[in-house]
Amino acid sequence: MAEKPTGEIQLLRSLKIKLISILSADADYVLQCADSHFLLSRRGYQQVKAASVSSEKVRDLLDHVIERGPEAAQGLLELLKDNEMQNTFPLLAFLKDTQLPAGKETAVKRKETTESEDSPPPKKICQNSPDLVTERQLMLVARTIGRSWKEIGRLALSVPSVKLEQIEEDCPNNHVERVFAMLRYWCACMRENATAAHLHSLLSQGDWALSSESIDFLLKKS
Structure with missing residues (x-):
């Protein structure tokens, strides 16, 4: 007999039609956010990205x-419950009050049985907080960086050349997407130091400096 799916999987399946309708408004943004949270395999990312229709x-x-x-x-x-995502897709507000259906076991409960209560929670990268840079801010910065993106990656963000080449290969036809991927890589490497102010500082000095008008939003309090 097949195992009963967990509550999380049951919930996603039951909400598929509704989520497709809401998230199709900006499918690429959702994809990049999901990828930055390591929710997809590299192969899966490429397969999803290849779809030409937002709903698909x-x-x-x-x-x-x-x-x-x-x-x-x-x-x-x-x-999808994160404040940044909720601000982008206001119709997702219903998820805040949505309860998991009764499944065999939830991922949360399973983790509680394998981790000590005193264990610190894992660090989350680029989450919506007063200090860490947000996904939306990264996307806005990506749109301001032009053909010198590799130079900025190497000199300002210390991204290895091999990683830049890999990003270019993964995103051959979308400049903003490849710059966004570079910024996400920087964010993942910097972890708790991936603040909006830090990114602003790196991008506003040296020969590669971006105009203050294009990145000063990083210094504004949300």
Whole structure:
């Protein structure tokens, strides 16, 4: 007999039609956010990205996350409840009050049985907080960086050349997407130091400095 799916997976399946309708408004943004939270495999990311229709892209993303199991499903649900995502898609507000259906076991409960209560929670990268740079800020910065993106990556952000080449290969036809991927890589490497102010400082000095008008929003309090 097949195992009963966990509550997270049941919930995503039951909400697929509704989530496709809401998230199709900016499917590429959702994809990049999901990828930055490591919810997709590299192969899965490429498959989802290849979809040319927004609704199909969201559908494939949901299917891929569900196939990866309850932890990925839980991660996506948490992402969709994040303040930044809720501000981008106000219709997601209903998720705040949505309860998990009764499944065999939830990813949260399973983690509680394997981790000590005193263990610190894992660090989350680029989450919505007073200090860390947000996904939306990264996307806005990506739109301001032109052909010198590799130079900025090497000199300002200390991104290895091999990583830049990999990003260019992964995103051959979308300049903003490849710059966004570079910024996400910097964010992941810097972890708790990936603040908006730090990024502003790195991008506002040296021969590669961006205009203050294009990045000063990083210094504004949300």
